[in-house]
Amino acid sequence: MTVGFWNIAGVKGKNEGFWKVVEEWDIITLLETWVEEKEWSKVKKRMPERYVSKCQPATREKKRGRAREGIITGVRKGLEVEGRIEREEEGVVKRIVRTKEGKWKIISVYVNNDIDKK
Numbered sequence: 001m002t003v004g005f006w007n008i009a010g011v012k013g014k015n016e017g018f019w020k021v022v023e024e025w026d027i028i029t030l031l032e033t034w035v036e037e038k039e040w041s042k043v044k045k046r047m048p049e050r051y052v053s054k055c056q057p058a059t060r061e062k063k064r065g066r067a068r069e070g071i072i073t074g075v076r077k078g079l080e081v082e083g084r085i086e087r088e089e090e091g092v093v094k095r096i097v098r099t100k101e102g103k104w105k106i107i108s109v110y111v112n113n114d115i116d117k118k
Contacts, residue, residue, distance in 0.1 A: 001099060003027040005108065010034045011043055011072065023048040026076045027097060029108040033070035034058045043072075050076055056093050069110050 004025040008014065011033040022028055028051070035043050037057035047053045051074030058070030071093045075081050082096040082103075091110040096103060 001026050001101070001104075003029075003104075003106065005029045005031065007031045007110075008033060010066075011046075011070075012039075014046075019046070019048055022074075023050060026079065027095075027104075027106060028072075028074040029093070029106070030072040030074075031070075031108065031110045032068075033072050034067050035070045035072065036060065036067045047072070047074060052077055052081065054093075054095075056090075059090060069112065071108055071110060073106070073108060 002025045004022070004027070006022070006029070008030050009032050011030060012035070022030075033055070035055060035058055040055045040057060044053055044055070053072060053074040056071040058067035060067040069091055071091070073093060073095055075095065075097055080098040082098065093108045095106045097106060
């Protein structure tokens with residue numbers, strides 16, 4: 001079982017080579033994706049088909065500029081995921097995955113300058 005966490009600083013410009021590396025993992029967490037809710041369906045189509053993917057959208061504080069944060073998780077099809085993606089708070093995502101070896105609780109955290117809030 002391989003689990004990968006990667007701060008990618010924006011997912012939109014990633015090329016085919018990036019996705020080939022990501023596809024090698026059973027469970028992935030991509031941090032700092034900058035993907036807003038309205039963009040998720042387009043980005044989801046670029047995700048490797050071997051994953052069941054979920055997104056915690058990036059947030060925008062101002063109208064101008066790019067959104068901040070954003071987390072995408074992917075679990076290889078065939079692995080059992082309990083429940084749905086949980087949004088504890090902005091920048092924190094939990095996924096519970098059952099495998100032959102047992103239950104894994106995957107907690108993904110993105111912290112920028114607001115560590116005291118997490």
